[in-house]
Amino acid sequence: MNKSGWLFIPLLAFVGLAILLASGLGRDTEELPTALAGKPLPTLQLPSLMRAGTEVNNELFLGHWTLLNVWASWCPTCYVEHPYLMQLADQGVRLVGLNYKDDLDKARQYLAKLGNPYLEVAVDESGSYGIDLGVYGAPETFIINPRGEVVFRYVGEVNERSWQQRFMPLWGEEKQ
Amino acid sequence: MVAELGHFCLWLALALAVLQSTLPVYGYASGKTWLLAVARPTAILQWLALTIGMFALAWAFYSHDFSLSYVAGHSNSKLPLGYRLSAIWGGHEGSLLLWVWILSFWGLLVSLLRGRVPTDIHALVLAVMGMIGIGFLAFMLFTSNPFDRSLPWFPLDGGDLNPLLQDFGLIIHPPMLYTGYVGFSVAFAFAIAGLIAGRLDPLWARWARPWTTVAWAFLSLGIALGSWWAYYELGWGGWWFWDPVENASLMPWLCGTALIHSLAVTEKRGLFRAWTVLLAIMAFSLCLLGTFLVRSGVLTSVHSFANDPARGAFVLAFLVIVVGASLSLFAIRAPVLRHRSGFEFLSRDSFLLGNNLILLSATFVVLMGTLFPLIGEALDIKISVRSPYFNAFFVPLTMVLMLLLVPGMFSNWKKQDGRLLMKRLLWLAPVSVVLGLLLVFFSAGEMPFVGILSAVMVVYVILAQVSDWLQKSLAFRSGLWRGARRLQRSYYGMLLGHIGLAIIVAGVTQVSFREMERDLRMLPGDVAEIAGYDFTFVGVGERVGPNFTALRGTIQISSGERAVTTLYPEKRTYLAGGQLMTEAAIHSNLWRDLYVALGEPIGDEAWAVRIYYKPGIGWLWIGALFLGLGGFIAASDRRYRSKKLEESEVSE
Numbered sequence A: 001m002n003k004s005g006w007l008f009i010p011l012l013a014f015v016g017l018a019i020l021l022a023s024g025l026g027r028d029t030e031e032l033p034t035a036l037a038g039k040p041l042p043t044l045q046l047p048s049l050m051r052a053g054t055e056v057n058n059e060l061f062l063g064h065w066t067l068l069n070v071w072a073s074w075c076p077t078c079y080v081e082h083p084y085l086m087q088l089a090d091q092g093v094r095l096v097g098l099n100y101k102d103d104l105d106k107a108r109q110y111l112a113k114l115g116n117p118y119l120e121v122a123v124d125e126s127g128s129y130g131i132d133l134g135v136y137g138a139p140e141t142f143i144i145n146p147r148g149e150v151v152f153r154y155v156g157e158v159n160e161r162s163w164q165q166r167f168m169p170l171w172g173e174e175k176q
Numbered sequence B: 001m002v003a004e005l006g007h008f009c010l011w012l013a014l015a016l017a018v019l020q021s022t023l024p025v026y027g028y029a030s031g032k033t034w035l036l037a038v039a040r041p042t043a044i045l046q047w048l049a050l051t052i053g054m055f056a057l058a059w060a061f062y063s064h065d066f067s068l069s070y071v072a073g074h075s076n077s078k079l080p081l082g083y084r085l086s087a088i089w090g091g092h093e094g095s096l097l098l099w100v101w102i103l104s105f106w107g108l109l110v111s112l113l114r115g116r117v118p119t120d121i122h123a124l125v126l127a128v129m130g131m132i133g134i135g136f137l138a139f140m141l142f143t144s145n146p147f148d149r150s151l152p153w154f155p156l157d158g159g160d161l162n163p164l165l166q167d168f169g170l171i172i173h174p175p176m177l178y179t180g181y182v183g184f185s186v187a188f189a190f191a192i193a194g195l196i197a198g199r200l201d202p203l204w205a206r207w208a209r210p211w212t213t214v215a216w217a218f219l220s221l222g223i224a225l226g227s228w229w230a231y232y233e234l235g236w237g238g239w240w241f242w243d244p245v246e247n248a249s250l251m252p253w254l255c256g257t258a259l260i261h262s263l264a265v266t267e268k269r270g271l272f273r274a275w276t277v278l279l280a281i282m283a284f285s286l287c288l289l290g291t292f293l294v295r296s297g298v299l300t301s302v303h304s305f306a307n308d309p310a311r312g313a314f315v316l317a318f319l320v321i322v323v324g325a326s327l328s329l330f331a332i333r334a335p336v337l338r339h340r341s342g343f344e345f346l347s348r349d350s351f352l353l354g355n356n357l358i359l360l361s362a363t364f365v366v367l368m369g370t371l372f373p374l375i376g377e378a379l380d381i382k383i384s385v386r387s388p389y390f391n392a393f394f395v396p397l398t399m400v401l402m403l404l405l406v407p408g409m410f411s412n413w414k415k416q417d418g419r420l421l422m423k424r425l426l427w428l429a430p431v432s433v434v435l436g437l438l439l440v441f442f443s444a445g446e447m448p449f450v451g452i453l454s455a456v457m458v459v460y461v462i463l464a465q466v467s468d469w470l471q472k473s474l475a476f477r478s479g480l481w482r483g484a485r486r487l488q489r490s491y492y493g494m495l496l497g498h499i500g501l502a503i504i505v506a507g508v509t510q511v512s513f514r515e516m517e518r519d520l521r522m523l524p525g526d527v528a529e530i531a532g533y534d535f536t537f538v539g540v541g542e543r544v545g546p547n548f549t550a551l552r553g554t555i556q557i558s559s560g561e562r563a564v565t566t567l568y569p570e571k572r573t574y575l576a577g578g579q580l581m582t583e584a585a586i587h588s589n590l591w592r593d594l595y596v597a598l599g600e601p602i603g604d605e606a607w608a609v610r611i612y613y614k615p616g617i618g619w620l621w622i623g624a625l626f627l628g629l630g631g632f633i634a635a636s637d638r639r640y641r642s643k644k645l646e647e648s649e650v651s652e
Helices: A006-022 A076-090 A104-114 A130-133 A160-174 B002-030 B033-062 B070-074 B081-089 B091-114 B119-143 B167-196 B202-233 B243-270 B273-297 B309-339 B348-378 B386-409 B419-445 B449-474 B480-484 B490-514 B616-637
Strands: A044-048 A056-057 A067-070 A094-100 A121-122 A140-144 A148-155 B514-524 B528-530 B533-544 B547-558 B562-567 B568-575 B580-584 B585-588 B592-602 B606-615
Touching: A006 B167, A006 B273, A006 B309, A006 B348, A006 B568, A044 A140, A056 A121, A056 B585, A067 B273, A076 A094, A076 A160, A094 A130, A104 A121, A121 A130, A140 A160, A148 A160, B002 B033, B002 B091, B002 B119, B002 B490, B033 B070, B033 B081, B033 B119, B070 B091, B081 B091, B081 B167, B081 B490, B091 B119, B091 B167, B091 B202, B091 B528, B119 B167, B119 B309, B167 B202, B167 B243, B167 B273, B167 B309, B202 B243, B202 B616, B243 B273, B243 B348, B243 B606, B273 B309, B273 B348, B386 B419, B386 B449, B386 B490, B419 B449, B449 B480, B449 B490, B490 B606, B490 B616, B528 B606, B547 B592, B547 B606, B562 B592, B580 B592
Parallel strands: A044 A121, A067 A094, A094 A121
Antiparallel strands: A044 A056, A067 A140, A140 A148, B514 B606, B528 B533, B533 B547, B547 B562, B547 B568, B568 B580, B585 B592, B592 B606
16 A cells, blocks of 8 residues: 555645635635725715705714715615615615716616615716725625725625624624 | 426436336346336436426416526516527526426437347437436435525516626526536446446447447537637636636546547457446546535535535435445445456557556546645645646646657557657657747747647647558558548547647647736727737727627727737626626737737726737637547447448557
């Protein structure tokens, strides 16, 4: 057996690989790392969707815990998560929307029809602020702390489960 | 009803696969040889059952049966018929059905084309393929059944096929790729059967070789199609992204390339037996690993299918059983196969060993690059591996591979006279350097050293193929044409494969170093110049497609006074899901592509427009065609078909 010991090397290497793969199972790929974590929200200077002529900027986030939700009327998952966002707004969660690469009339119709959970909606028509944020697509949701810093980024639908499991631990900890 | 029939057929296929895999093995072990005969009919019937299953799913898509959740999720009443049928493999469940069907099709071919393979080994090969079939059929039936109904409340209309997948490239890319992937299961089955029966001699290699080569050819074509699709459909202008899923297909390809070379050594010289078997096991294991990575949600990728840990756990368990068992079998049985025969340092044998080491290093580089994020995860750091890592390894590995390819081809088996080899290389090397430099000078003007080096290598490899062909054809002393006709098909396959490699490298070099790109803000009437072409932005209009509406830009391209073409890039909004898609417009010829993608509207009339000039990009797909063609020609060599049983040691 001594001489043929090398024949077991592939098997051993594979065992190591299998353990590594098993460790990756069930990992949440929706929680994407963001380069912005712990850093201030990139400079925001965008028009407001509902209040013509006013501008949305970083001051809006100071002093309160806020959810920044990236949405668009063309995004199917946004329709799915919308009722839950309404519910969060009713519970007093501060929500700010970022309307991403959207048609403004369609976006306004969307809110008129489904209700408006947002304190304020910033319009990112060209998607350039989305680039600053590192947005993959809609929906994405960021937790912003009272100092205006990005705490957490979530890709995909916000619902009861993801809110309880992902958002609450970070949100509840330092609640005012 | 049709769906239930399809569902029943899947169960039937599973039952047949169980028979196909257990009875022949039992028969072999207990000496009841009549049980070996079960393998063939069960394999054929399994194919029949799965074919009915495929038709049932096709019918469900054709007849808009939205009560099937899979159909509702991947089709829509407005979807054109062609895409409705290709939607069969547009999602996780259906593509799994395609996977299993292709496996059964390979099983059918193996059972019909027995050739000179002895009955016992043939039955064992089919049994191993049956075991793989069991794994995947059970995976489908227990975790991802395409025939699941969502009754009693089913949607009136479907959610539509992902617009990215509504494309000709995607109709043919998965079947090609899977045919390659799954084809390696035949090589794997031969390896396992050989290990069990203790027969891994040159004859064994001769039986396994054509199957492996054909699978490799399909995989080459499948990967190229995927790259082509990404290039024109994703609108980023790139052709390879080192995405985990792409890597998942590249690893078996690299390992399979090593395998077809090492099989040559085993067939011609009876050497590298354990090594060849190990490569066959590894190539198929990497196919399974790819399946795991794509379908488990372990890695984030643009085309991962489903983030379902249950499915991941199933594939992982299957992977552990298959690979663990076969590597254990290898470790236990390989010493029996020990074969003593040497070769000198300077010989084709050792050059092919070098080829194998390089290709396996490349496989390892890709494997590590793909798994780094996972390793990082385990150590709690987020790592993202990008192209600089891969390029840093792949460029030198490819150069060394090409450098060694030529002396390897020129050398004899077992022992090569160094002086004779030098004589052939001594004129080739300087000629290649001069021609390569001239090529760079006249086509590009300036290039970094790597670019010049690869141009030289391309010339060197192609010249070597041509001169070797001339020399071998003339060696028959019956004139060039007659001599050329007497050369074996497997030799021509090799030439085509090597030329294909050189063409691909030439294309990659050009597109890497001579590509030009401009991001522009254009108003109607604006003209932009790139690489001597004038792009005139005419404007943007609207167009209505069958299941989408589009904004369509019009861009006229001229070169000097001559009008080249008019391109119409689009931004589509798909009606069912509301997804936005960028549809790039491309004008190709042999030397370059002109690529235009429409960005976002900026202001009233202005649009963001991206223009590329991509020289040599078409060579990537042309080179891949050479690889595929070479594989098919090599596999059709007469010696794999002839009935004469002879253990000849013909060397080319």
